[in-house]
Amino acid sequence: MTPLSRWLAALMSTMVAVGCGDQAARTAPTAGETAAATTGSAATPTAQSDDARATEKELEQAPDTEIPGGKEAGCVAHVVRKYVRVICSARDGHPAPDAIDKVRSNKVVDYKGVGEQAAYVDTIFEPGLEMTATFVWGDKARELTMRWPDGTPKPSSYGAFGPETAFTNPCKPHGLPGVGSKGSPCRFKDGAMLKFSWSNEFGPDDAAPEKKKPLFEVENRSTAKIVTLTASLAFFDGAGKRVEQDTRGEPFRPTDAYSYDRQIKPKAKMKIPLGPEKTRLPDTVKRIEVTLHEFSGWDPEASFVREKTAEKDGEKK
Incomplete structure (x- = not known):
């Protein structure tokens, strides 16, 4: 390439670059224009967002x-x-x-x-x-x-x-103690109202084996429907000595409390699972003592429609 050819090529390259820069300057939005466009878009919500x-x-x-x-x-x-x-x-x-x-x-x-x-x-x-x-x-x-x-x-x-x-607190007709405590209406601590019996079974049947919990038969001796209960458990071996650790070597803490939500009718019995999983209980455990902390007999009434789609025979209703 001759010196003249190289000079012409350099000149053309410079002209193209300047032209592109001018076009970019003419078409690129300013910061103010960008902000205005963004603000305008946010100010107009879509039907979907509503x-x-x-x-x-x-x-x-x-x-x-x-x-x-x-x-x-x-x-x-x-x-x-x-x-x-x-x-x-x-x-x-x-x-x-x-x-x-x-x-x-x-x-x-x-x-x-x-x-x-x-x-x-x-x-x-x-x-x-x-x-x-x-x-x-x-x-x-x-x-x-x-x-x-x-x-x-x-x-x-x-x-x-x-x-x-x-x-009128709904527990009062039953003449039960502990009525109307602040924030916890209709909760009781009278252990004589409930009787626990360990069945040496584990359930429920549909739970995974490692998630099965000890089954207790709970007898509701009161005239009120039981809705929730909270109890703690203590574990003992065949000689009556307390078992302090689970199979993982972790201690069973006396303060551990287990809550359960299940309706138990007045004067009725029901088997419910409480406590740690089956895999955590050593084979040496032969007796479990239950300490009832509180239970509730008040089930607030509710009747409302939730967003659920019923399906029958493969068709959505």
């Missing part, structure tokens, strides 16, 4: 929205799209509810009946909603009502609380 199920984090962090009658009881609404959580908590001098006694709803709903500092009901706020829930504070209660009749405009508030009314 219907997206609210997460627990979103419901917890949503700002408080006042509802009629709620301030008098320490209750507010948290709204995330069409999902609404009405929560009553220990605030502004108001105690947290002991429980939620009854929940009725024709929409998907969830609720936390007893909490350390709060109790809440979640529902979908949309046309056709019919929902009531009774929040309980000791011997007083308030009923929350949320309605949005079909074919009507959206209501101006997310429900309302009614006036304070008297509430």
Whole structure:
């Protein structure tokens, strides 16, 4: 290549580079234009995002929205799209509810009946909603009502609380002790009401072998339905000596407590699994003693529709 040819080639290369740079400068958006485009897109949510199920984090962090009658009881609404959580908590001098006694709803709903500092009901706020829930504070209660009749405009508030009314703890008709303790209504510690008998069996039958637990026959001697119970276990060998360690060499702690959720009818018996897995119990264990810590006979009533798809003969209903 002659010196002239090399000079012309270099000149053409420079012109092409400058041209591309000019085109890039003309077409690349500025930082302000990019921000404006991003802001505009975020400000217009899609129908899909409106219907997206609210997460627990979103419901917890949503700002408080006042509802009629709620301030008098320490209750507010948290709204995330069409999902609404009405929560009553220990605030502004108001105690947290002991429980939620009854929940009725024709929409998907969830609720936390007893909490350390709060109790809440979640529902979908949309046309056709019919929902009531009774929040309980000791011997007083308030009923929350949320309605949005079909074919009507959206209501101006997310429900309302009614006036304070008297509430009779459902355990009182049974004359049982321990009624109405704060945060744990209808819990008892009278071991004579329940009798435990170890059957030397392991169950339930459908559990994996390594997950089977000792089966106990529990006799409910009370006139109340048992809903939950909490007990701790102590293990002994054939000579009556306490077995301190499991098969892994880990200690059985006296404070270990095992909770069980199963309805046991009044004056009835039922076998239930309690305690550690079968593989953790040494063969030397011949006797197990049960210490009952507490049990509950209050099962809050609830009737609501959950998001489940029923299938029959391969067809979705």
